[in-house]
Amino acid sequence: MSNDPKHPSLPVGGRKIATPGGEFFLIDRGQGQPVLFVHGFPLDHSMWNAQLDALSPDYRVLAPDLRGFGRSDVTPGTVSMATMADDLAAMLDALQITEPVVLCGLSMGGYVAFQFWRKHAARLRALVLCDTRAVADTPEAAAGRLATAERAVSEGSAVVGEAMLPKLFAADTFKNNPTLIDQMRQVMATSPPQGVAAALRGMAERPNVQADLPQIALPTLVIVGEHDAISSPDEMRAIADGIPKAEFQIIAGAGHMSPCEAPIEFNGALEDFLSRRLPI
């Protein structure tokens, strides 16, 4: 349970923080170099639970619910990836964190990480890009997202979650870890429909950042599940090849949700990267 007396039912380290742009929920645990974990779509901070547990003895781990997700404020309409990046900067301000952070984003969280780099590069010490893409949506994919946004509002978030589910996990995860699948299904079904729709519209208009990759002068870990059906290992390898100081890691046996599907292997790769590239 929470250590925030005003919100006793929140998870450990959970707190709400007010920023000029709205109120956000985040997990804030541990001490030391801040590592900011940014979740994928249509999920919330809890997809990082295994990373928060593993890293919080040595790092200050921060895992917000992005605008429109989990317990954070919802803004109907369109929420761009750049707005989400600005929200993260505002959260760091509210927490009075001025030192550069490690930003670890998965999929939509990676789109937000690219925008954070574009707008707030001085606040970054390193990047971890997980199961994400540098390209923009094709016109067909963008049109599909806009239609899905309408469905989320009219039929609810569960419809979106059920459509996503088959693409999120490796076949072995469906077979061997039904508890994880159920947890994710539950999170997706309870995501606020207006938040889901606003993020879909924001993803549909996100820019192609491929031309930015050579300018990213940060230690960067590019990490992907072997069977990722949304952002393939080949596509992720091309991202790593484009970033001068990047290294590339494939998580064997995992799909798109590599941090949840193979937490031991994922955490090993992450901790190894942090200890080598950012010695404490």
Ligand code: MLT
């Ligand atoms: C995610 O996991 O965040 C989504 O797959 C992103 C997307 O739909 O492009």
